[in-house]
Amino acid sequence: MSNHTRTTHAGAPVGKAFLPLALALAFSPVAAHATNWTPTRSHAVLLKTATTSPATTGQAPVTHTSYVVNRTGLPQVQSLVTPLNNNKLLHIAVGLTLRNTNQLEAFIRDVNTRGTAAYGKFLTPAQFKATYGPTDAQVQSVVAHLQQSGFTHVTVSPNNTLVYADGNAAAVATAFNASMKTYSDNGKLRFGNDSDVMVPQALGGIVDSVIGLQNIEHKHPMNFLGKPMTETANVTAQGTPVAVTHSPVQFPAIYDAGTTPTAFNTTVGIITWGDLTQTQQDLKTMTTAMAMSATNVRVVPVTLGTAVDFSDDPGSDTEWNLDSQSIVGTSGGVKQLVFYTAANGQNGAADEELSDAGITAAYNAAVTDASGLAKVINVSLGEDETIANKTGTQAADDAIFKQAVAQGQTFSVASGDQGVYVSTNGEFANSAGAVLASPFSLSSYSVSEPSTSPNVIAVGGTQLMTNGTAWAGETAWNDGVAQASDGNERIWASTGGKSLFETAPAWQASLLSATVRQVPDIAFDASSYTGAQIFIGGQRYSVGGTSLASPIFVGVFARVQTYANNSIGFPASMMYRDFPTNASVLHDVTSGNNGLNYNGTTYGYNAATGWDFTTGFGSLDISLFNALAYTWGNGAPATNAPPPPAPTALSNGVAVATQGPAGSSQQFTLVVPGGVTLLSFRTSGGSGAVSLYVKRGSAASATAYDYMSARPGGNNQNVAVRTPAAGIYYITVTSPAIFTGVTVLGSYQ
Known part of the structure; x- marks a missing residue:
C-alpha cells in the first residue's frame, strides 16, 4: 500500500492512517484468512441444483448441475454457467x-413525535456518524482485510457505513470465501456468486453485507413511455370528466394547490445514473416553454472504485426527464434540484457494469452531501x-434510509409498474400469448425494493380524470397488458402488496393490524393515458408510471416543507395517525x-374504501394537506415567499416583451405627467390569452383596478384614458394559461 492519499466522489480518502493497522493485521487471523468464517446478509445469487440421470446399460449415472436465480420464482438459467475469469473487474x-x-x-420515533425531548431536533450527518456510524477502528479493520485480500482503490463513505473497492473473482474468494460464476444472457455477460458471502469471525458483527457481486438483477426505472405529442396542452373544456394527459405545471391546479407556496425554499434530490446533459437541456426547454424561472441544478457524480463511466444513457433519459420536469412543474420551482448520479451501466456492454452497489452509493451520497442536504x-x-434481500442490498439501503429519517429527510419511492408481478418484471405471457411456464404462478405476488423500506414513502399510481383543469376522480392505475420490447406481454399497473422481509413499522401495524410492511402509502397520477407531457430530446411525449406519481408527491411535499420552514420530518407516522380522521385531505x-383477469379468475388486489394495496390512502388535496402537514412541523411562522420583483418601468411609446407561467402576473408602471390628453395601454402578439388591469397610485389586480380589458381568447387588449390625472399608473398583465412573447405598450400625448 502506498502512502499517498486516494479519493473519490463517493467516499473519504484512505491513506497513512490505515497503514499501521494494515501492517498489524498482516499477522492477525483476519489477514491470514482463517477458516473460521461467519455469515453476512449477502447470500448466493445463483443456486446450484444437481440432477442425476438414470443409469443405462454399461453406463454409470450422470450428475448434471444447473442453476436458478435466487429471486422470487427461482427462474432457471438457460445457458452454460462457468467460473468467472479473474480479468473481470x-x-x-x-x-x-x-x-x-x-x-x-427510539430516536427515529421520538424525533417525529410531538412532546418528546427529541421532537424536531434532526441530526446532522456528523452527529449521526458519531453516535450510530461504525467506528474508525471497525472501518480500518475492514479496509485492511480488503487490501490484504487483493482489493484495490479502497475508499470509505463519509458516514463510515460503506467501504468501496475494486477486485476480481480471486479477491472475492479470498476475502469472502465465495465463488463467482458467469453466463451469457441475450448476448450480455452476467455474473454472480454461487455461494454465500462470509467474513472472518473477527469481522462478524462489523460487515453486514457485500453488494456488487452480481449484475443479474439491478434497479430499473418505473416509467411507461407513450406516443409523441404535438399539442402544448391537453385540457378539455369544462364538461364531462375525461382522461387526458397534462403538462406538469397543471398538476398544482388539478390537485388544488390554491395558495400553497411554491417550493422556492426547499432543496430536492433525484437518484439517477449516467450523464445528465440531455436531461438538463430538456428541463430548460420545459421551463422556458412554461415561462418558468430556470432551475438551479447541481449534479453530484457518485463513483464506485474505478467505475467512473458517466456516458449518456438515452434509454434512461426518459426517467430522469420525467422525474425532474414533474418535480419542478408540480412544485412551482425548487430552491435547488440535485442529481445524485451513479456511474452508468446501461449501454451495450456497459450494462455489465451497473450493479445495485452504485445505486446504493448514490442513496448514501444524498444523506452525506457536504454541500447541503436535500x-x-x-x-x-x-x-x-x-x-x-438475498444479495444484502435491502439491508444496506435500509441503513441509509434510517439515517435520512434521523436527519429529517424524506425518500419518496415509486412503488412499481408491474402490478403484483414484480417477480417477473410484469411479464406473464410470451409473444404468442401463452402464460409463462412454471415456476411462475398468477397467484404468486411480489413487491418492489426499496419501496418496501419502512423508512420511505411508497407512492403508487392512479388513473386521473379531470373536468377542465379540476380534479374529477381517480381509479387504481391499471393500463392492462401491452407488449414489451422483447416481444413478451406484460402488465402495466400500480404495484402494491406485502413485503416478504420488512416488519411492519408501528405506525402501520397499529392502523392496519399488519405484521409486515405494506405498500403503497399514497398514490398519484400514473397512467400513460393521463400522464405527463414530458420533453425528451426537445420533443414532447406522454409518459406515465409510478415514476410520475412519486415526483408529483415530491413536488407537493416540497411545497409543504417550504411553507413549514422545512421543519417537517419523515411524515409516515403522522400520515397514518391523522389521515383516517381527516378524510377531506384525501382523494x-x-x-x-x-x-388481471385470466380464465375467469381475477388476480391482484382491489381498491377499497380507506387504505388499500393498490393506492394506499389515495392522492392528496394539496391545500388541505398543506394545512394539516404544517402542524407536523415546529409551529414556526411559515416562510413568506420572496417579494415579487419590482414592476418594470415603461417609457412613453416603448413596447416591452413579457411572459409568465400559468396563473402568473407581470407588473409594470408608467409615470404620467400633467397636461396629458390621452393615455393608452396595449398588449399584443405572442401566445396565450392575457388580461390587462390598470390602476393609478397602487398595484392593479383582477380585484383592484380602475380600468381593465379582458377580451376573451386574445392578447390584443386595450385601455384608453382621456385627460388622465398625473401620477404613477400600475399595469398588470395576467393569464390563467402560459403566455410568452406578449408586448406591453404604454403611451400618452
Whole structure:
C-alpha cells in the first residue's frame, strides 16, 4: 500500500492512517484468512441444483448441475454457467453494521413525535456518524482485510457505513470465501456468486453485507413511455370528466394547490445514473416553454472504485426527464434540484457494469452531501424484493434510509409498474400469448425494493380524470397488458402488496393490524393515458408510471416543507395517525385493481374504501394537506415567499416583451405627467390569452383596478384614458394559461 492519499466522489480518502493497522493485521487471523468464517446478509445469487440421470446399460449415472436465480420464482438459467475469469473487474460496496440500533429506532420515533425531548431536533450527518456510524477502528479493520485480500482503490463513505473497492473473482474468494460464476444472457455477460458471502469471525458483527457481486438483477426505472405529442396542452373544456394527459405545471391546479407556496425554499434530490446533459437541456426547454424561472441544478457524480463511466444513457433519459420536469412543474420551482448520479451501466456492454452497489452509493451520497442536504429525495427505481434481500442490498439501503429519517429527510419511492408481478418484471405471457411456464404462478405476488423500506414513502399510481383543469376522480392505475420490447406481454399497473422481509413499522401495524410492511402509502397520477407531457430530446411525449406519481408527491411535499420552514420530518407516522380522521385531505380511490383477469379468475388486489394495496390512502388535496402537514412541523411562522420583483418601468411609446407561467402576473408602471390628453395601454402578439388591469397610485389586480380589458381568447387588449390625472399608473398583465412573447405598450400625448 502506498502512502499517498486516494479519493473519490463517493467516499473519504484512505491513506497513512490505515497503514499501521494494515501492517498489524498482516499477522492477525483476519489477514491470514482463517477458516473460521461467519455469515453476512449477502447470500448466493445463483443456486446450484444437481440432477442425476438414470443409469443405462454399461453406463454409470450422470450428475448434471444447473442453476436458478435466487429471486422470487427461482427462474432457471438457460445457458452454460462457468467460473468467472479473474480479468473481470468487480466494483463492490461493503455495508457495515450501524451501532446503537435500538437507540436509533427510539430516536427515529421520538424525533417525529410531538412532546418528546427529541421532537424536531434532526441530526446532522456528523452527529449521526458519531453516535450510530461504525467506528474508525471497525472501518480500518475492514479496509485492511480488503487490501490484504487483493482489493484495490479502497475508499470509505463519509458516514463510515460503506467501504468501496475494486477486485476480481480471486479477491472475492479470498476475502469472502465465495465463488463467482458467469453466463451469457441475450448476448450480455452476467455474473454472480454461487455461494454465500462470509467474513472472518473477527469481522462478524462489523460487515453486514457485500453488494456488487452480481449484475443479474439491478434497479430499473418505473416509467411507461407513450406516443409523441404535438399539442402544448391537453385540457378539455369544462364538461364531462375525461382522461387526458397534462403538462406538469397543471398538476398544482388539478390537485388544488390554491395558495400553497411554491417550493422556492426547499432543496430536492433525484437518484439517477449516467450523464445528465440531455436531461438538463430538456428541463430548460420545459421551463422556458412554461415561462418558468430556470432551475438551479447541481449534479453530484457518485463513483464506485474505478467505475467512473458517466456516458449518456438515452434509454434512461426518459426517467430522469420525467422525474425532474414533474418535480419542478408540480412544485412551482425548487430552491435547488440535485442529481445524485451513479456511474452508468446501461449501454451495450456497459450494462455489465451497473450493479445495485452504485445505486446504493448514490442513496448514501444524498444523506452525506457536504454541500447541503436535500430535504426530499425522489427514487423512481426498483427491483424484485427477494433478490434485493438475498444479495444484502435491502439491508444496506435500509441503513441509509434510517439515517435520512434521523436527519429529517424524506425518500419518496415509486412503488412499481408491474402490478403484483414484480417477480417477473410484469411479464406473464410470451409473444404468442401463452402464460409463462412454471415456476411462475398468477397467484404468486411480489413487491418492489426499496419501496418496501419502512423508512420511505411508497407512492403508487392512479388513473386521473379531470373536468377542465379540476380534479374529477381517480381509479387504481391499471393500463392492462401491452407488449414489451422483447416481444413478451406484460402488465402495466400500480404495484402494491406485502413485503416478504420488512416488519411492519408501528405506525402501520397499529392502523392496519399488519405484521409486515405494506405498500403503497399514497398514490398519484400514473397512467400513460393521463400522464405527463414530458420533453425528451426537445420533443414532447406522454409518459406515465409510478415514476410520475412519486415526483408529483415530491413536488407537493416540497411545497409543504417550504411553507413549514422545512421543519417537517419523515411524515409516515403522522400520515397514518391523522389521515383516517381527516378524510377531506384525501382523494380516496375505491375502484380498480392492480392484477388481471385470466380464465375467469381475477388476480391482484382491489381498491377499497380507506387504505388499500393498490393506492394506499389515495392522492392528496394539496391545500388541505398543506394545512394539516404544517402542524407536523415546529409551529414556526411559515416562510413568506420572496417579494415579487419590482414592476418594470415603461417609457412613453416603448413596447416591452413579457411572459409568465400559468396563473402568473407581470407588473409594470408608467409615470404620467400633467397636461396629458390621452393615455393608452396595449398588449399584443405572442401566445396565450392575457388580461390587462390598470390602476393609478397602487398595484392593479383582477380585484383592484380602475380600468381593465379582458377580451376573451386574445392578447390584443386595450385601455384608453382621456385627460388622465398625473401620477404613477400600475399595469398588470395576467393569464390563467402560459403566455410568452406578449408586448406591453404604454403611451400618452
